[in-house]
Amino acid sequence: MANSDEARRVRIKEMLIANVRHGARIPTVDDRQSWPPNPPHPLHDTKSAALPQKVDYAIIGSGIAGCSVAWNLLTESELKHTIAVFEARGLASGATGRSGGQVAALMTANEFADTIASRNILAADALNRFAGESYNRLVELVRNDPSATDYHFAPVKSVTNLVDPADVASVNQYAENFAKACAQWSYPGDLRTPDDSRSYYQFINSHGTTEQPGLVLLPYRLVTRLFERLLQKYPAQLSIDTHTPVQQVGYNSRLTSHKYTLMTSRGEVRANHVIHCTNGWTSCLLPHLAERIFPWRTTMAYHEFDYDPETSPGRVGRPQYIWQEVSRPRHDYIHNSVEMGKHSVTELGLTNQTLFKRVLVRSDNLDYQALMDHDDTRTPPGAGHHVSRVLRRVFTPWRFAGVEQPPQIWSGVCGYTADAKPICGQLSKKWTSRTGKGEWICAGCNGMGLATTWTLGELLAHRLLGRKEEFIVLPWSYSSDDGRLEMMNVNSFFEEWLPRV
Ligand SMILES: Cc1cc2nc3c(=O)[nH]c(=O)nc-3n(C[C@H](O)[C@H](O)[C@H](O)COP(=O)(O)OP(=O)(O)OC[C@H]3O[C@@H](n4cnc5c(N)ncnc54)[C@H](O)[C@@H]3O)c2cc1C
Numbered sequence: 001m002a003n004s005d006e007a008r009r010v011r012i013k014e015m016l017i018a019n020v021r022h023g024a025r026i027p028t029v030d031d032r033q034s035w036p037p038n039p040p041h042p043l044h045d046t047k048s049a050a051l052p053q054k055v056d057y058a059i060i061g062s063g064i065a066g067c068s069v070a071w072n073l074l075t076e077s078e079l080k081h082t083i084a085v086f087e088a089r090g091l092a093s094g095a096t097g098r099s100g101g102q103v104a105a106l107m108t109a110n111e112f113a114d115t116i117a118s119r120n121i122l123a124a125d126a127l128n129r130f131a132g133e134s135y136n137r138l139v140e141l142v143r144n145d146p147s148a149t150d151y152h153f154a155p156v157k158s159v160t161n162l163v164d165p166a167d168v169a170s171v172n173q174y175a176e177n178f179a180k181a182c183a184q185w186s187y188p189g190d191l192r193t194p195d196d197s198r199s200y201y202q203f204i205n206s207h208g209t210t211e212q213p214g215l216v217l218l219p220y221r222l223v224t225r226l227f228e229r230l231l232q233k234y235p236a237q238l239s240i241d242t243h244t245p246v247q248q249v250g251y252n253s254r255l256t257s258h259k260y261t262l263m264t265s266r267g268e269v270r271a272n273h274v275i276h277c278t279n280g281w282t283s284c285l286l287p288h289l290a291e292r293i294f295p296w297r298t299t300m301a302y303h304e305f306d307y308d309p310e311t312s313p314g315r316v317g318r319p320q321y322i323w324q325e326v327s328r329p330r331h332d333y334i335h336n337s338v339e340m341g342k343h344s345v346t347e348l349g350l351t352n353q354t355l356f357k358r359v360l361v362r363s364d365n366l367d368y369q370a371l372m373d374h375d376d377t378r379t380p381p382g383a384g385h386h387v388s389r390v391l392r393r394v395f396t397p398w399r400f401a402g403v404e405q406p407p408q409i410w411s412g413v414c415g416y417t418a419d420a421k422p423i424c425g426q427l428s429k430k431w432t433s434r435t436g437k438g439e440w441i442c443a444g445c446n447g448m449g450l451a452t453t454w455t456l457g458e459l460l461a462h463r464l465l466g467r468k469e470e471f472i473v474l475p476w477s478y479s480s481d482d483g484r485l486e487m488m489n490v491n492s493f494f495e496e497w498l499p500r501v
Contacts, residue, residue, distance in 0.1 A: 005501035008333040012368050013494045019372040020490050023283035023290040026245045027088045027374070027413075034377045035098045035410040036302065041224035043231070044090040047266075048239040054258045054270045055082040055239075057464065060246045060285065061277035062087035063096035064450060065442040067223040068457025069275050069464075074234050077465050083238050084269055085227075086262065088245035088281075092223045095279055095447075098376070098412035100300055100346050100362045102322045103215040103451050104158045105135045109191060110210065110326060112178050113170040119477075124174075125181055126475045132185040133472045134455035135215075141454070142217065151221045152348065156320040158214030161203045161394070163327035163341075168194075168207040182212070203325075203394065214322050216346055219450055241266070249274055249285055251434035259436055273438040273464060276427075277457070279415035280374060282443050288431045291490040293423060293444045295374035296416035298340075301361045301387040301406035320347050325394050331498060338371070340364040343390050361406070363390045379411045414447035418488035422449060424456040425463070425480035440464065441480055 037044070057073060059066045062085055070083055087093070107115070107128045115124035139155075142148045162168050171178070175191060190211045192200065197209035230238050241264075250261040258270035276282055280295035327341040343363040364371075366380040384405040417423060422444040432439045442460045445453050459474055476484060 005333055009331075009498055009501060012333060012336065013491075013498050016368060016372060016494050016498075017490055019369075020294045021290055023287050024281045024295050024374050026247065026284045027094070027281055027376075028245065029089070029375070029377050034379070035093070035412070036408050037092075037097055037220050037224075041091060041220075041228070043224055043228055043240065043242075044093075045242055046091060046231075047241050047243065051241060051244070051264065051267050051269050052082065052084050052239050055084040056271070057081060057083045057273045057275060058246075058260065058262050058269060058271035059083060059085045059275045059277055060262070061085075061094065061279065061281075061443075062091050062223070062227070062240065062242065063094045063277060063279060064092075064219050064223050064453050065279065065457050066275070066277035067092070067096075067226055068454045069277060069442060069461050070230060070238065071226055072458045072461030073464060074230055074237060076461060080237055084271070085238070085240045086244050086246050086264060086269075087240070087242040089243060091227060091240070091242050092220050094281075094376075095412050095414050096223055097220040098300055098410055099219050099450065100344055100360045101152065101216050101218040101450075102158070102324075102344055102346050102448075103135065103138065103217050104131075104322075105213045105215075106131050106182060106185060108158075108160050108210055108212070108324070108326075109171045109175070109178050110160065110162060110167045112181065113167075113174040116174050116177065117170060121177060123475070123477065124177070126473070127477070128181045129184075130455070130472060130475055130478070131452060134451040137458065138217070138451040138454050139215065142222065145225070147225060150225060152216060152218040153222075154216045154320055156214050156216050156322050156347070158212050158322045159201065159324070160210045161197065161201070161206050161323070161325040162208050162210065163205055163325060165207050167326065171208070171210065205394075216320065216322060216348070217450065246285060249432075249434070249439075251432075251436045253435055260438060271438075273440065275460065275464070276439065276441045277443060279443045279445075280413040282415060282441070286427070286431055286441075288433060289441075289485075291418060292485055292488045293415050293417050294490075295372060295413045296447065297364075297366070297371055297373055297376065297380075297411055297413055298362060298447055299364050299366070299380060299383045299387070299409065299411055301384065301410075302408040303359050303361050303387070303391060303406045305357055305359075305391075322346050323394075328499075329497070333501065335367075336369075337365065337367045343394060345391070345394075359391075361387050361391055363387050374413050376411045376413045379409050383411075384409050415444040416446050417444040418490045418493045419477070419484075420446050420493075421477045422446070422452060422456060423480050423485070424460055424474060424478050427480055428482050430482060431480075431485065
């Protein structure tokens, strides 16, 4: 029995690795029914009358990474650089347009503990510092924008319910370090006992909860609004071409400038620099990175239900929350499926004065093939029932309006990396197979990291502008350093993710 389970596990692992090696295809279908920007932004289908012939910077991808690079290149320099943004589908229609909008101020206590266990305290501190700085920069960006309320922007409390006793043990082990790391930011990072978290938050299955400040920030609105502001302010410098997939990148060293050629569905454009902000689809243009960054699907739903102030977690007058429940993934090698073990709920607030709660819920129970399917126009079968079941189980005291199926459900493709960290910086010939030094990447936040992605885009823009001083040190484990990329190993990634039976 054990042998056949192990054989199944190995088969699944090989199938997943083969999928990764196969690489992603360029996203083409823009089925707006499958995701909910309602109404879509007026720039959703924007195109320039004619593609620019030559630009200084060509940015591929219009999610939060591409937006941050464009924003910072334009707003941080007095020089009149030209920038072209290419998007295969509608504006911000990748992960950014489908996101659950949860932003935590720092790493969660369990992520911090995991990093110490797998690396060391210095690495955990560096990543926590990066998270804290990123959070502050994003808050500042949004607070300085008078139209910020359009973004569904709200400071909230971020609560993580720990279901595995092992997680609580490791959090406790490093609690003192975590408290110190949070104190540097004046953020309280609290750990509640199981009794407390059951009575206060009414989690049924809890071994403790961690708390810290956070944000609700729906990035589709942020990104589309920022692109709109850029186009208004820099009409002669910026072009944005949606429904214009880049199909290939070429390089000609004999040219004196603009040595890169981007072949798109609407013609060719030459550029001095190419910035890959293509996240889960990165390997379609950079096949040598296929084993380092790959598509990973996740599901999101919009749900509504009755809200009972007497029984609701935290009760009347409580702040708005974002919730996570974290446990290890539960694999079923016989039925070929996995329950991801991470559920998140973003409270969008009450509707008008009625006690009717609106939330975004992210949770996955899907077969392994669907996990790596980078067609985000399809939602895995049974996903709606799964989301409803999770909400009932985790938040029993919340009264659901008897809706089995959430009113809206959609799918999204994240960029996962073989060491679970993003990749930011210049790419060498090893990964581009071109001799030029003008290719860059900002991608791979592994299904989280909205604030981190913004800051990585900002750092990249500073490097592209030749700034010597950096406002924050880029952790090596986020860099595009050849040594780091070489060390990434997709076999180890799946070996760890798929435990032996
Ligand atoms: C359902 C879902 C829920 C999430 N919830 C959260 C959350 O609550 N909190 C959080 O922090 N993070 C969350 N994330 C993750 C977060 O949304 C992503 O980390 C972030 O949006 C990534 O931004 P990006 O710009 O790197 O990638 P994307 O937004 O995916 O942008 C990449 C873009 O590149 C385009 N593209 C690809 N190839 C080409 C090509 N060849 N030519 C032209 N264009 C191309 C794609 O169409 C796409 O628009 C979630 C992700 C998903 C999918």
